[in-house]
Amino acid sequence: MRPAGEETAIPEARLSLWLAEALGPAFEPAPQLEGRHRADVCIVGGGYTGLWTAIRLKETDPSLEVALVEARTCGSGASGRNGGFVLSWWSKFATLTKLFGTEEALRLASASADAVAQIGAFCHENGIDASYRRAGWLWAAVNAAQLGAWRSTVDAADRAGIRPFEEVSAERAAAMAGSPVHVGGVWEASGATVHPVRLALGLRGVAERLGVRIFERSPMSSLSTDGGPEVRTPRGSVGAERVVLATNAWAVRFPEIRRRILVVGSDLVATERIPERIQASGWTSGVCVSDSRLLVHYYRTTEDGRIAFGKGGGALGFGGSVGARFDGTSPRRAIVESAFRSTYPRLADVRVESSWTGPIDRSRSGLPEFGHLGARPDVVYGVGFSGNGVGPSHVAGRILASLALEREDQWSRCGLVDVPAGTFPTEPFRFVGGLVVRTAIGRKERAEDEGRPPGRISSRLARLAPAGLTPTR
Numbered sequence: 518m519r520p521a522g523e524e525t526a527i528p529e530a531r532l533s534l535w536l537a538e539a540l541g542p543a544f545e546p547a548p549q550l551e552g553r554h555r556a557d558v559c560i561v562g563g564g565y566t567g568l569w570t571a572i573r574l575k576e577t578d579p580s581l582e583v584a585l586v587e588a589r590t591c592g593s594g595a596s597g598r599n600g601g602f603v604l605s606w607w608s609k610f611a612t613l614t615k616l617f618g619t620e621e622a623l624r625l626a627s628a629s630a631d632a633v634a635q636i637g638a639f640c641h642e643n644g645i646d647a648s649y650r651r652a653g654w655l656w657a658a659v660n661a662a663q664l665g666a667w668r669s670t671v672d673a674a675d676r677a678g679i680r681p682f683e684e685v686s687a688e689r690a691a692a693m694a695g696s697p698v699h700v701g702g703v704w705e706a707s708g709a710t711v712h713p714v715r716l717a718l719g720l721r722g723v724a725e726r727l728g729v730r731i732f733e734r735s736p737m738s739s740l741s742t743d744g745g746p747e748v749r750t751p752r753g754s755v756g757a758e759r760v761v762l763a764t765n766a767w768a769v770r771f772p773e774i775r776r777r778i779l780v781v782g783s784d785l786v787a788t789e790r791i792p793e794r795i796q797a798s799g800w801t802s803g804v805c806v807s808d809s810r811l812l813v814h815y816y817r818t819t820e821d822g823r824i825a826f827g828k829g830g831g832a833l834g835f836g837g838s839v840g841a842r843f844d845g846t847s848p849r850r851a852i853v854e855s856a857f858r859s860t861y862p863r864l865a866d867v868r869v870e871s872s873w874t875g876p877i878d879r880s881r882s883g884l885p886e887f888g889h890l891g892a893r894p895d896v897v898y899g900v901g902f903s904g905n906g907v908g909p910s911h912v913a914g915r916i917l918a919s920l921a922l923e924r925e926d927q928w929s930r931c932g933l934v935d936v937p938a939g940t941f942p943t944e945p946f947r948f949v950g951g952l953v954v955r956t957a958i959g960r961k962e963r964a965e966d967e968g969r970p971p972g973r974i975s976s977r978l979a980r981l982a983p984a985g986l987t988p989t990r
């Protein structure tokens with residue numbers, strides 16, 4: 518447990534370009550939690566997962582007393598630092614089928630695609646200016662080795678009789694993404710993009726209007742489970758019938774959850790404003806793009822004419838805390854910038870203006886997991902979004918609300934609930950093992966970029982990595 522108050526020590530404005538833009542001087546944090554409070558449900562964590570859960574609870578039963586306790590300000594975690602890709606689980610369809618069978622896979626993947634549409638509708642209905650734009654997602658290859666990374670997923674969908682992906686030629690992929698390095702891909706129509714922080718703050722506003730009591734700058738210092746659960750912060754507490762843990766990577770403080778997820782950094786850079794250059798490149802549809810490496814590159818254009826370019830597989834967490842290495846400017850800025858430059862060689866003269874980093878909660882399967890902490894019916898959690906949480910957190914809100922209300926429905930009974938315990942090793946093996954595997958993946962992917970066959974050992978070790986968007990091969 519880190520010292521109380523540490524979560525609030527970093528100025529929010531430093532955490533990402535999106536936060537810097539959205540949290541102007543007029544921004545007023547919600548009050549801190551002081552004194553003793555009671556609620557029907559207390560949610561810990563004010564990212565999308567916590568906020569969607571709060572909204573869902575109040576929509577289901579407006580009389581519920583819902584409190585939300587956030588360490589810093591809502592959206593200061595991954596929800597305020599992500600790339601703003603709003604994606605479905607169609608890219609995980611092969612894994613979903615393998616884990617839960619075709620019927621449940623279809624149900625979950627369809628629900629996730631519906632969620633992308635519902636987020637747009639929700640923003641529209643509630644006047645949230647989150648720059649929601651639905652132009653689909655391009656799952657691309659940028660070298661010969663990446664071609665066909667999507668094959669097992671597309672084939673699984675074919676077998677189930679659905680076609681969420683459209684194959685695109687090298688020429689079309691290059692035209693869509695505005696750079697000739699793209700040599701093929703599949704396009705998935707349901708994907709959208711948002712301004713991540715404006716979405717988070719919009720949800721916070723709706724939650725407040727629905728009567729959710731939000732406490733910010735109030736890190737949970739302990740969760741007491743003697744008797745009914747009680748969330749304690751340095752200055753107060755909330756005793757509740759039910760507690761929902763929506764703290765993403767920070768949930769590794771609980772040993773039970775630590776076995777389920779690895780904390781891995783993801784890093785982003787944003788260019789200066791270059792709307793004319795983007796226009797000239799042909800990348801005008803607003804499609805967001807991921808390549809097919811495990812240390813994924815993901816990139817998009819922004820409403821104000823920048824390119825935001827990210828790379829997965831950054832810093833590795835150690836033990837039960839996330840730590841300051843996952844905050845602020847990116848320690849891997851040079852690596853991410855170089856990846857941007859090799860993906861967009863024609864933009865060699867464009868300045869990178871900012872960089873930032875944040876933690877990803879990677880599960881073994883690349884899908885989130887929901888459950889009851891210590892098998893208690895009154896403490897529920899959801900973790901493991903694995904870098905695809907903007908859209909799926911909407912589904913998570915439904916699942917967690919149903920679990921908190923002990924409802925027997927399609928959400929509480931879905932395959933992602935009460936998945937058998939994870940298999941990640943304990944420290945120091947997980948950290949050291951993580952470093953070895955990450956180095957091997959880096960070597961393998963460098964060789965593939967250079968058109969060389971990767972070494973056998975690197976390829977074998979790379980297979981030990983948890984799945985990302987692209988299945989481990």
Ligand SMILES: Cc1cc2nc3c(=O)[nH]c(=O)nc-3n(C[C@H](O)[C@H](O)[C@H](O)COP(=O)(O)OP(=O)(O)OC[C@H]3O[C@@H](n4cnc5c(N)ncnc54)[C@H](O)[C@@H]3O)c2cc1C
Nearest residue numbers: 562564565566588594595596599600602737765875906907
């Ligand atoms: C750099 C980066 C890029 C990403 N890009 C994408 C993308 O383009 N598309 C996509 O789908 N996903 C992306 N993701 C993942 C996505 O952002 C997350 O899956 C999603 O935001 C998860 O939401 P959440 O509410 O579960 O977590 P968070 O937004 O992290 O919320 C958890 C909250 O819990 C709070 N908290 C932690 N500890 C405590 C405590 N003790 N007490 C109280 N509160 C606490 C934190 O401050 C935080 O606000 C990215 C993530 C990162 C880091």
